[in-house]
Amino acid sequence: MILEVAILNIKSGLAADFEAAFNEAQKIISSMNGYVSHQLKKCLEEDDKYILLVTWKTLEAHTEGFRASTEYRDWKKLLHHFYEPFPIVEHYVEVESCNNKA
Structure with a gap:
C-alpha cells in the first residue's frame, strides 16, 4: 500500500467553498482503479490548511492511473483553483506500525 500525502493551503476565505467542492471531488477519486481510502x-x-491522505494499492495507481485519466481533469477543475501555493504531493510506504493503546 502507498500513502499519498498532500498539504493543502487554501486561498484565504475559501475554506467552506473548498470543502463543498471536495465533497464532489471525493466521488471521483474513490471511483478510481487502485484507490483504497482517503481522509x-x-x-x-x-483555518485555511488541510491535509489529504489517500491510500492507493500501488504508486502507479495514483501517478499513472489517476493522474493520466479523464477523471483527473474533472478533479483539477473542481479543486486546483483553491490552492495557494500549489501543494507538494509525496508518497510513503509503511515501515512499522503499532495499534497498541497502552
Whole structure:
C-alpha cells in the first residue's frame, strides 16, 4: 500500500467553498482503479490548511492511473483553483506500525 500525502493551503476565505467542492471531488477519486481510502483533515492552528491522505494499492495507481485519466481533469477543475501555493504531493510506504493503546 502507498500513502499519498498532500498539504493543502487554501486561498484565504475559501475554506467552506473548498470543502463543498471536495465533497464532489471525493466521488471521483474513490471511483478510481487502485484507490483504497482517503481522509481530509482540517488543521486546528490554521483555518485555511488541510491535509489529504489517500491510500492507493500501488504508486502507479495514483501517478499513472489517476493522474493520466479523464477523471483527473474533472478533479483539477473542481479543486486546483483553491490552492495557494500549489501543494507538494509525496508518497510513503509503511515501515512499522503499532495499534497498541497502552
